[in-house]
Amino acid sequence: MTALYLERYLNYGFSIDELQSGRPIIGIAQTGSDLTPCNRHHLELAKRVRDGIRDAGGIAIEFPTHPIQETGKRPTAGLDRNLQYLSLVEAIHGYPLDGVVLTVGCDKTTPACLMAAATVNLPAIALSVGPMLNGWFKGERTGSGTIVWKAREMLAAGEIDYKGFLELVASSAPSTGWCNTMGTATTMNSLTEALGMSLPGSAAIPAPYRDRQECAYRTGMQIVEMVHADRKPSDILTRTAFLNAIRVNSAIGGSTNAPIHLNAIARHIGVELTLEDWEAQGADVPLIVNLQPAGSYLAEDFYRAGGVPAVMGQLLRAGLIEGDALTANGQTVAANIGEADTQDIDVIRTLDAPLKPAAGLTVLRGNLFDNAVMKLSVISPEFRERYLSNAADPDAFEGVAVVFDGPEDYHSRIDDPALGADANSILIMRGAGPIGYPGGAEVVNMRPPAALIQTGVHALPCIGDGRQSGTSGSPSILNAAPEAVIGGGLALVRTGDRIRIDLAKRTANMLVDDAELDRRRAELKAEPEYMPPAQTPWQEIHRALTGQFDSGAVLEMAVKYQRIAQTRGLPRDSH
Numbered sequence: 001m002t003a004l005y006l007e008r009y010l011n012y013g014f015s016i017d018e019l020q021s022g023r024p025i026i027g028i029a030q031t032g033s034d035l036t037p038c039n040r041h042h043l044e045l046a047k048r049v050r051d052g053i054r055d056a057g058g059i060a061i062e063f064p065t066h067p068i069q070e071t072g073k074r075p076t077a078g079l080d081r082n083l084q085y086l087s088l089v090e091a092i093h094g095y096p097l098d099g100v101v102l103t104v105g106c107d108k109t110t111p112a113c114l115m116a117a118a119t120v121n122l123p124a125i126a127l128s129v130g131p132m133l134n135g136w137f138k139g140e141r142t143g144s145g146t147i148v149w150k151a152r153e154m155l156a157a158g159e160i161d162y163k164g165f166l167e168l169v170a171s172s173a174p175s176t177g178w179c180n181t182m183g184t185a186t187t188m189n190s191l192t193e194a195l196g197m198s199l200p201g202s203a204a205i206p207a208p209y210r211d212r213q214e215c216a217y218r219t220g221m222q223i224v225e226m227v228h229a230d231r232k233p234s235d236i237l238t239r240t241a242f243l244n245a246i247r248v249n250s251a252i253g254g255s256t257n258a259p260i261h262l263n264a265i266a267r268h269i270g271v272e273l274t275l276e277d278w279e280a281q282g283a284d285v286p287l288i289v290n291l292q293p294a295g296s297y298l299a300e301d302f303y304r305a306g307g308v309p310a311v312m313g314q315l316l317r318a319g320l321i322e323g324d325a326l327t328a329n330g331q332t333v334a335a336n337i338g339e340a341d342t343q344d345i346d347v348i349r350t351l352d353a354p355l356k357p358a359a360g361l362t363v364l365r366g367n368l369f370d371n372a373v374m375k376l377s378v379i380s381p382e383f384r385e386r387y388l389s390n391a392a393d394p395d396a397f398e399g400v401a402v403v404f405d406g407p408e409d410y411h412s413r414i415d416d417p418a419l420g421a422d423a424n425s426i427l428i429m430r431g432a433g434p435i436g437y438p439g440g441a442e443v444v445n446m447r448p449p450a451a452l453i454q455t456g457v458h459a460l461p462c463i464g465d466g467r468q469s470g471t472s473g474s475p476s477i478l479n480a481a482p483e484a485v486i487g488g489g490l491a492l493v494r495t496g497d498r499i500r501i502d503l504a505k506r507t508a509n510m511l512v513d514d515a516e517l518d519r520r521r522a523e524l525k526a527e528p529e530y531m532p533p534a535q536t537p538w539q540e541i542h543r544a545l546t547g548q549f550d551s552g553a554v555l556e557m558a559v560k561y562q563r564i565a566q567t568r569g570l571p572r573d574s575h
């Protein structure tokens with residue numbers, strides 16, 4: 001480092017000799033803060049990362065990132081992923097760093113950090129903060145998010161009061177860490193491990209366990225070795241690694257947010273990855289991880305049963321993933337996994353006795369959208385019985401559309417008797433996509449009207465151009481692209497239209513003739529009422545530059561900035 005860059009780093013603890021020694025300077029991209037409680041334990045873990053970096057001969061420099069908390073950020077944390085990405089690219093390119101530890105955890109922090117590391121292509125390793133401990137209420141496991149959707153139904157049905165609702169929901173969050181269910185956070189951190197961007201066996205370690213501290217230390221040591229070996233994201237994030245991750249996603253019952261984020265990371269590293277790959281590679285893989293919302297258990301159980309290596313070990317031995325992909329520690333996937341296998345066959349089942357066969361995501365197409373995803377692993381027996389039990393046509397069902405223009409419209413009308421929803425209704429949410437909301441909100445999983453829940457109908461089919469929480473057990477049809485506000489088919493659908501879903505043909509259509517659809521299209525406004533004006537400068541920028549969910553909802557102009565560290569050189573000097 002030249003003297004000018006060096007001198008201000010002296011004023012909090014380094015000596016001239018240290019900074020002149022040529023030792024690798026490692027950034028710790030800190031995502032934890034009071035605003036991001038799921039990642040807040042990283043403030044502690046970073047101390048052990050620093051120890052590891054120093055013991056391996058490096059110099060650690062910790063810096064903050066733009067905060068993202070899934071449950072706290074309004075109008076949606078979906079708006080902030082690309083902002084954290086953008087600012088992190090600037091930080092790790094602009095400051096004199098040789099490598100970076102990405103402190104990931106809560107849903108969007110993981111893809112945002114990996115996307116930035118991909119764009120800059122500096123040696124990088126992810127450290128997950130870890131999931132919360134299991135939640136318990138009256139002897140039953142209560143899982144993050146999943147219990148919220150259940151408690152909302154119970155409140156609507158009058159089975160609990162508001163105090164009971166709060167108690168039940170709070171019981172699911174007994175410690176620091178991210179959602180203890182197989183929500184988007186556990187999914188994205190498991191896939192980070194599957195991609196090879198974190199240490200083997202690291203994703204499932206609960207945040208408060210001492211193993212997590214140990215993992216932080218080893219991650220710090222590893223990044224120094226990675227810098228010496230010049231092992232970069234482009235060496236790890238290959239198409240093989242992404243296809244492995246897609247298969248792992250099916251086996252763990254991963255979130256419907258995963259294709260958005262993985263496709264985004266792939267675009268920033270320059271790997272071709274599409275929803276067709278998710279369908280072709282993932283749909284037939286069985287679900288073997290018995291975690292809520294698709295199953296019964298929670299994060300601590302997953303860790304004790306062997307975590308991601310136990311899942312990947314089975315997939316590898318069955319020839320469902322490739323073992324020769326390189327990972328952050330310089331070893332291949334196969335070498336890392338070794339003989340790893342399930343330590344509890346109820347929590348991590350075996351491939352020949354899975355929880356569900358063919359449990360991946362399916363991609364539907366039709367006149368409602370060009371594509372939308374549906375998570376097959378959460379189709380419940382109740383849903384199957386109600387909608388998919390017609391002997392003549394077991395994979396198809398029809399219903400009548402009830403259309404909501406955004407979640408405010410849904411909340412204000414869902415319990416209004418005038419809505420006219422019944423067990424044959426299909427709830428549709430539009431205006432919730434990346435441009436419309438903006439950011440793409442987790443609002444598509446909608447509970448039925450309270451009156452219907454009281455008659456035993458706990459779920460209605462839902463369709464929307466927004467997302468849904470990975471902790472939701474609803475087999476909704478989501479992430480529809482193109483979204484309604486840019487003229488996607490959902491802009492044309494009206495309450496009362498008949499909708500036909502065919503899972504065998506993978507189609508979703510409104511049964512409305514083309515002439516009528518043309519008439520409706522001619523009436524569309526450029527900016528429909530359900531697209532509120534931007535409230536912040538970033539919302540306006542995001543709307544102007546972001547693509548649709550199927551292609552990762554990335555800042556489209558950013559994709560051309562690939563492997564900056566190799567292709568665009570060092571930044572110019574500042575003084």
Ligand SMILES: CC(C)(O)[C@@H](O)C(=O)O
Pocket residue numbers: 070071107144145179182183184185255257442468469470471
């Ligand atoms: C539960 C949350 C906040 O919605 C998210 O973590 C997810 O799993 O998608």
